[in-house]
Amino acid sequence: MPHDHHDHLSPSGHPFRQDNDGALTYWQRMEIAVRELMIEKGHTTAEDVARQIDIMDARSPANGAAVVARAWVDEGFKAELLQDAAGASRAMGFDIGPLNLLAVENTEHVHNLIVCTLCSCYPRNLLGLPPDWYKTRAYRSRAVIEPRAVLREFGLDLGADVQVRVHDSTADMRYIVLPARPEGTDSMDEADLAKLVTRDSMIGTGVPLTP
Amino acid sequence: MAEAVRVKAMMPPGHVRVPAYLRGKVGVIERQLREFGNPEQLAYGLKPQQQMLYRVRFTMEEIWGARAENPGDTLDAEIYEHWLEEV
Numbered sequence: 001m002p003h004d005h006h007d008h009l010s011p012s013g014h015p016f017r018q019d020n021d022g023a024l025t026y027w028q029r030m031e032i033a034v035r036e037l038m039i040e041k042g043h044t045t046a047e048d049v050a051r052q053i054d055i056m057d058a059r060s061p062a063n064g065a066a067v068v069a070r071a072w073v074d075e076g077f078k079a080e081l082l083q084d085a086a087g088a089s090r091a092m093g094f095d096i097g098p099l100n101l102l103a104v105e106n107t108e109h110v111h112n113l114i115v116c117t118l119c120s121c122y123p124r125n126l127l128g129l130p131p132d133w134y135k136t137r138a139y140r141s142r143a144v145i146e147p148r149a150v151l152r153e154f155g156l157d158l159g160a161d162v163q164v165r166v167h168d169s170t171a172d173m174r175y176i177v178l179p180a181r182p183e184g185t186d187s188m189d190e191a192d193l194a195k196l197v198t199r200d201s202m203i204g205t206g207v208p209l210t211p
Numbered sequence: 212m213a214e215a216v217r218v219k220a221m222m223p224p225g226h227v228r229v230p231a232y233l234r235g236k237v238g239v240i241e242r243q244l245r246e247f248g249n250p251e252q253l254a255y256g257l258k259p260q261q262q263m264l265y266r267v268r269f270t271m272e273e274i275w276g277a278r279a280e281n282p283g284d285t286l287d288a289e290i291y292e293h294w295l296e297e298v
Contacts, residue, residue: 001224117230145233164284171228172247172290173265 012110020185052121055064055095059128064176065197067126069190069210071103072181073102078156083177089126096125106204112159112165113204114175115185121169127202134203144168179205185211214239215298216267218290226254229294233286237298238269241287249291292293 008016024032030036038044067089071078081088085101101123116122117140122130133139142150147164151157158164167175179201186192188211201205220235228250245264248259267290272282 117232118228123298144276147284148280160281164281166284166286168230168286168288170230173244173264173266173289174239175284 007120028184031113039083056124056129057170059125061127061190061197061199061202062194063089064123064127064199064202065194066190067094067176068197068202069194070179072185072193073190078178081178090174094126097122100125100173102118102173104165106180106207108180109162110165110166111162111204112175112177113147113167114167114177117141117144118168118170121174123174126148126174126176127199131199133156152206154200156206176202179208180210184208185190216240216265216290216295217298218267219294219296223239224253225251227233229290230288233269233288233290236269236273238267238273241266241268244289247291249293264282264289265292265295266290267295 008018010016020137026065039046042125067081067085070092071081077088081090081103085103086096086099089096089099089101104114106112115134120130120135120140122134124130125137130193139150144166147166148158151164169175179197181193182196184195192211196211198206198209201208213285215237216239217237218233218235220232222234242265244264246261247264249262250259252259266287268285268287269291270282271279271286274286
């Protein structure tokens with residue numbers, strides 16, 4: 001998508017991404033060398049690499065939204081999700097590979113927020129690639145220092161009666177927020193409920209849409 | 212493992228998955244996860260020792276002191292057993 005990066009503007013004001021004419025970095029050279037060696041030695045093929053990229057690109061927040069909506073309509077599934085989020089996601093048919101997933105529940109008095117201060121850990125195998133801002137130093141540092149100020153910038157002004165729980169994905173677990181089911185959705189079915197679940201509501205920088 | 216724990220205040224070189232802002236801070240075990248290979252060895256291609264991983268909950272007041280945005284808010288992080296000491 002050409003309009004994803006607004007770092008540069010042409011003289012006519014059209015945003016563009018600068019050509020990557022610089023020298024390869026150490027790690028780019030390392031990746032190319034390892035990939036070419038593995039293909040040469042028959043451990044993998046270029047088609048396999050391309051297929052894995054396709055599989056990752058096909059993952060989207062819609063997967064997580066389906067999991068959340070199921071938890072909203074099925075108490076048993078919700079209990080399973082909070083106990084073992086990876087198992088519950090796999091049971092719904094999502095291929096999440098070796099992902100160790102933990103679901104944290106928002107309630108009237110608890111709001112959860114996910115961050116990875118050390119790098120950019122994110123439940124990619126369920127939700128797909130993280131948004132660019134999730135990987136920035138600004139989000140990664142401010143989410144643990146002043147989460148409420150960050151949430152206000154996302155349009156979420158939490159009251160004093162709500163406790164903010166920040167989760168720093170420092171090691172092997174990945175996190176998904178189970179947002180609270182919005183008011184006025186009693187008559188909605190699972191498929192329609194899933195449409196209310198935004199990516200940000202599963203990171204904790206937002207809440208679900210209201211019907 | 213005791214309920215209240217302190218993250219060891221050591222600063223070893225190399226790949227470490229304990230954020231510096233939590234070192235020396237006291238929290239409570241939120242839950243025990245399971246054993247994972249020690250990332251400090253995995254990062255260098257060494258055969259990893261299995262280390263128990265815990266989720267530790269800290270108050271923002273404990274982490275940031277008087278600068279805390281809201282003292283009663285909390286932060287949970289995953290910390291390996293060899294980084295924790297009983298309080």
